[in-house]
Amino acid sequence: MSIYRAHILLPIDEGTIQSGAIEIKKELEKRIEEENLKEEIKILETGTIGVIGKGVMIVVYPDKVTYYNVTKTNLNNIIQEHIIKGRIAEEVEHSYEGHKPVEKEYKNVGLTREQQRIVLDKCWKIDPESIDDVLAYGGYRGVEKIFSESISPEAVIEEIKNSGLRGRGGAGFPTGLKWSFTRAAKGEEKFMICNADEGEPGTFKDRLIMEGDPHKLIEAMIIAGYAVGANKGYIYIRGEYELSIKRIQKAIDQALEYNLLGKNILETNFSFYLEIKKGAGAYVCGEETALIDSLEGKRGYPRIKPPFPANKGLWQKPTCVNNVETLANIPEIIYKGSNWFKKFGTEKSTGTKVFTILGHVEYPGLIEVEMGTPLREIIFSYGGGIKGGKRFKAALVGGSAGVFLPERLLDVKMDFESLDESKAVLGSGAILVMDEDTDIVDMLFSILKFFAHESCGQCSVCRIGTHQLLNLIYGIRRGQAQEKDIDQMVKIAETMFDMSLCPLGQSLIMPVKSAVENFRQDFLNKIQNKNN
Amino acid sequence: MSREEILKTYDQTSDNLLAILHDIQDNKDEHYLTREDLKKVSDYLDLTYGFVHGVATFYSMFSLKPRGKNIIRVCQSPPCHLMGSTTISKELIKILGIKFGETTKDGLFTLEMTSCLGVCGVAPAIMINDQVYGNLNKQRLYEVIEEKRRVK
Ligand SMILES: Cc1cc2nc3c(=O)[nH]c(=O)nc-3n(C[C@H](O)[C@H](O)[C@H](O)COP(=O)(O)O)c2cc1C
Ligand code: SF4
Ligand code: FES
Numbered sequence: 001m002s003i004y005r006a007h008i009l010l011p012i013d014e015g016t017i018q019s020g021a022i023e024i025k026k027e028l029e030k031r032i033e034e035e036n037l038k039e040e041i042k043i044l045e046t047g048t049i050g051v052i053g054k055g056v057m058i059v060v061y062p063d064k065v066t067y068y069n070v071t072k073t074n075l076n077n078i079i080q081e082h083i084i085k086g087r088i089a090e091e092v093e094h095s096y097e098g099h100k101p102v103e104k105e106y107k108n109v110g111l112t113r114e115q116q117r118i119v120l121d122k123c124w125k126i127d128p129e130s131i132d133d134v135l136a137y138g139g140y141r142g143v144e145k146i147f148s149e150s151i152s153p154e155a156v157i158e159e160i161k162n163s164g165l166r167g168r169g170g171a172g173f174p175t176g177l178k179w180s181f182t183r184a185a186k187g188e189e190k191f192m193i194c195n196a197d198e199g200e201p202g203t204f205k206d207r208l209i210m211e212g213d214p215h216k217l218i219e220a221m222i223i224a225g226y227a228v229g230a231n232k233g234y235i236y237i238r239g240e241y242e243l244s245i246k247r248i249q250k251a252i253d254q255a256l257e258y259n260l261l262g263k264n265i266l267e268t269n270f271s272f273y274l275e276i277k278k279g280a281g282a283y284v285c286g287e288e289t290a291l292i293d294s295l296e297g298k299r300g301y302p303r304i305k306p307p308f309p310a311n312k313g314l315w316q317k318p319t320c321v322n323n324v325e326t327l328a329n330i331p332e333i334i335y336k337g338s339n340w341f342k343k344f345g346t347e348k349s350t351g352t353k354v355f356t357i358l359g360h361v362e363y364p365g366l367i368e369v370e371m372g373t374p375l376r377e378i379i380f381s382y383g384g385g386i387k388g389g390k391r392f393k394a395a396l397v398g399g400s401a402g403v404f405l406p407e408r409l410l411d412v413k414m415d416f417e418s419l420d421e422s423k424a425v426l427g428s429g430a431i432l433v434m435d436e437d438t439d440i441v442d443m444l445f446s447i448l449k450f451f452a453h454e455s456c457g458q459c460s461v462c463r464i465g466t467h468q469l470l471n472l473i474y475g476i477r478r479g480q481a482q483e484k485d486i487d488q489m490v491k492i493a494e495t496m497f498d499m500s501l502c503p504l505g506q507s508l509i510m511p512v513k514s515a516v517e518n519f520r521q522d523f524l525n526k527i528q529n530k531n532n
Numbered sequence: 533m534s535r536e537e538i539l540k541t542y543d544q545t546s547d548n549l550l551a552i553l554h555d556i557q558d559n560k561d562e563h564y565l566t567r568e569d570l571k572k573v574s575d576y577l578d579l580t581y582g583f584v585h586g587v588a589t590f591y592s593m594f595s596l597k598p599r600g601k602n603i604i605r606v607c608q609s610p611p612c613h614l615m616g617s618t619t620i621s622k623e624l625i626k627i628l629g630i631k632f633g634e635t636t637k638d639g640l641f642t643l644e645m646t647s648c649l650g651v652c653g654v655a656p657a658i659m660i661n662d663q664v665y666g667n668l669n670k671q672r673l674y675e676v677i678e679e680k681r682r683v684k
Contacts (some may be wrong), residue, residue: 014651018666052653201609201648239554239593240649242662280550280591283647297549297577299590356652358611364653400610430652432611446613450647456590 005040006083008032009059011124012045013208015052015365020071024056027072031079041083047212049124050115052365053384054093059124068093115382116344118352119328120368123212128247131254134215140260142331143222147266156227156334157183163338164350165330169195169286169323170399170427170503172349172416178320181310182228185318192225192233193314193321195291199238199283200399201450202430205354205366206324210237210244213328214251218274220327222260223334225272228320233272236291238279248276283454287502288321289313290456301458302502325354325429345371349415353429357383360390360435371415375405378414379433391436394519398427400447401507403514404440425510440519441526445473447511455504462505465496469512479529486523490516533559535569539576546577549587553594562598563642592646600635600642602680604628605659609648615655616669621645623670624658627677640681 010016010025025043032041049057055069060082067078067089074092081089088094127133134140146156161176182190194217198206210217221233237245252274255261263271277295279285285294289303292314313319329351333341345351349371355378356366362384369378379385379395386392394404397414403424405412412422419426434443452466472489475481493512500506516523538555542548556569565588574584588594606624608617625631628641635642651657654666658673665676 014654014657014664014666017664018654198650199648202611202652203648204650204652207650238650239591240659240662277547278551278554280554281593281646282591294550295547297546297587298583299587358652358655359614364655366653396610430611432614434614438614443610443614446608446610450609454647 004042006042006063007061008041008043008083009046009061009124010043011047011049011057011059013048013052013211015048016056019055021056024058024070024072024075027075028058028079031075032083035079035084037083044127046126047123047128048120048208048366050120050208050366050368051363053363063088066095068095115368116352116370117368118332118341118344119209119216119325119354120212120366121332122216123208126213128212128214129250131215131251131258134213138335139215140219140331142334143219143260143266145335146223146226147268147270153183153227153229156223159338160227160330160333163329163333163341164345164348165326165333165341166349166416167323168325168329168353168429170200170425172426175322175326178310178322179224179227181308182230182318182320185311187318189232190228190230190318191314191320192221192228192230193288193291193295193319194221194233194235194324194327195286195288195321196235196237196241196244196324197279197286197291198241198324198428199286199454200428200430202356202358202396202399202432203428205356205429207241207244208366209324209328209354210241210248214244214247215255216328216331217248217324218251218255218261220330221274222265222272223330224320224322224327226270228318230320231271231273233274234277234295234314235274236277236279236285236295238285239281245276245278252276282456283450284456284502284504287504290502291321292319299456301456302504304501346413346415346417348417353414353426355414355429355431357431357433359433360387360438361385361433362387369414372413372418374410375412375414375431376410378431379410383431383433386433386435388435392433393436393438394434394440396432396434396443396511397430398425398510399430400450401425401503401510402427402430403510404443404518405514406518423514440515440522441473441476444511444515445470445477448473448508451504451508459499459501459505461496461499462501465492465500465505466508468492469508476523476526479526481527483524483527486516486520486527535559535572539572544577546579549573549577549579549584550591552577553588557594561601562639563600563603564595564598566596598635600639602640602660603642603644605644605646605649606632607647607649607651607655607657607659608645609652611648611652612655612657617656619670620656620658620668620673623673624677627674641677 059066078089157179165175166172225233282300284290285300287302290300294300309319342350352368354368358364367382396402448470452470455462455466457463472485493509496505497509570584574581632645651664656668657666
């Protein structure tokens with residue numbers, strides 16, 4: 001293996017690809033070749049850095065300088081100045097330490113601001129397709145610790161319980177407790193499933209974790225399987241995520257080769273096998289029991305609970321289902337200890353959370369910050385505020401079944417309890433920001449259309465209710481409605497809440513009620529237009 | 533690969549159904565599943581035809597109708613909606629001269645609507661086959677379609 005003087009990291013995600021990262025990579029390779037630097041400089045494609053509004057980015061290691069908005073023209077400047085002469089190419093927008101900008105104007109705004117990263121820590125630093133790279137950066141330390149110190153499954157579960165980690169897939173259920181149910185369930189054969197179906201509108205964190213650091217998920221699955229007593233695990237990935245599927249498969253193959261997966265892992269008597277299952281486009285399959293049915297090769301219909309998957313899951317056997325982000329916390333908790341983890345976040349919502357900031361903000365993208373960070377800080381500091389200097393109107397927090405928060409609730413802290421107090425939900429961590437020109441009726445229309453399309457149709461109240469709501473809002477949009485139709489929408493959503501089988505039908509009350517309560521005037525404007 | 537060869541790469545257990553349907557569909561230029569496919573798959577996995585048909589129609593990625601060479605899936609979920617997906621949809625209907633769910637006469641394009649594709653950072657976004665196109669406006673959309681038309 002040759003030793004390189006420097007590494008040039010090129011974070012690849014849909015944002016950088018759209019800005020021409022692939023062409024920049026080709027140009028970079030060409031220039032390095034021309035300058036005869038191939039022996040000295042290594043170019044590495046990595047996962048996301050989390051910044052989306054800043055074009056193509058490259059990071060030069062070991063100097064830890066990140067350049068933004070890289071073009072073919074200024075790339076030359078970077079090569080001449082930084083790579084050849086060894087000094088920073090001042091003319092190109094840049095920052096040190098990856099996320100710690102020194103330039104004053106970037107110090108407190110933008111996604112480049114310092115973040116506490118546990119889940120995404122390695123994403124932009126490693127070659128996700130190389131297990132050696134991952135190992136060099138401390139990958140699989142958690143698994144190693146468990147087996148070298150002979151930590152029992154019960155002790156692993158205790159550690160996770162003590163960490164306070166709660167599910168990041170939406171419901172926020174304590175992870176350690178969930179594991180203990182599956183462990184305690186009667187049955188010889190048990191299964192561990194990772195929910196990577198990620199269909200919640202506005203959410204793409206799980207994909208970026210899988211693309212940027214797939215081995216972290218493999219490591220977490222090994223630990224989870226060991227803890228709950230499963231020898232077989234499945235990662236159910238939505239069908240559209242081609243790159244995630246490819247990278248996870250490669251990671252599985254490499255882990256098998258290193259005996260981190262397979263028979264008698266690291267010469268212990270624990271064996272664990274992993275398999276990918278690919279979804280085929282159905283939002284409802286993200287619900288854990290629907291996911292299990294889909295994994296069995298059926299239509300993805302949510303099951304009636306109880307029984308819970310912990311007792312009767314895949315093939316009616318004890319099963320544990322966890323979200324990708326939840327799992328991505330596990331290796332560090334095991335390696336560094338639950339007390340370390342508890343230092344982050346709030347008392348009841350420990351650790352960090354990955355948020356996706358979208359819509360009318362200067363810097364859309366994803367950030368990982370401590371639980372309890374105020375929404376205002378996320379939008380105005382990390383997201384750079386409202387695009388074009390406009391006024392804030394609302395934020396849809398938690399995904400499509402989230403809540404429209406008005407300006408007066410901007411100071412809400414983003415953790416499970418604080419949001420609950422404000423009648424809101426953390427959900428998947430999606431934050432969709434809307435400026436003053438946004439029509440809330442139009443946004444609710446889009447949400448209702450989504451639900452009408454995605455209702456699995458199993459229960460009539462959800463199947464029919466979603467369409468009734470859609471019809472009502474069609475009327476309101478066209479100005480062919482009366483004020484009582486607004487309240488009728490809330491009533492229908494309430495009935496759905498009471499009578500639906502799964503949270504898809506139950507949760508529509510969140511966006512409907514919050515839109516009507518906080519932005520009633522938008523609805524009235526539409527209705528009154530008719531009378532003008 | 534023929535259908536029979538695809539089938540042979542899988543164990544005859546029902547949990548392989550989705551994967552088999554994916555493979556058979558991806559293997560065809562017209563990206564769809566025929567009655568014959570469903571029949572053969574149901575025989576192979578020892579499932580009823582009705583069951584396999586039920587599964588194939590439940591998931592939005594499967595089609596029982598022949599589709600075009602380029603399947604354009606337009607995301608219409610809230611984040612893309614906010615950033616202008618309605619304009620994108622209307623423009624595509626105009627440029628291609630077809631409605632959602634239809635295929636152009638030359639067999640080049642099929643237009644479909646989809647829920648969130650998980651690339652909302654570059655909203656409004658579409659997917660053409662397995663490739664994402666984001667930050668779209670009329671101009672960029674036009675270029676993308678032109679490019680697809682050129683590489684017949
Ligand atoms: C309609 C619906 C869609 C869901 N989609 C997802 C999803 O895409 N990913 C996910 O992890 N959890 C999703 N969930 C939540 C899961 O049912 C389940 O709570 C979660 O996977 C548990 O993992 P956790 O405890 O690690 O959060 C969804 C729930 C519902 C009702
Ligand atoms: S509530 Fe809706 S999505 Fe959930 S099971 Fe019933 S019909 Fe299906
Ligand atoms: S909302 Fe369009 S890609 Fe997510």
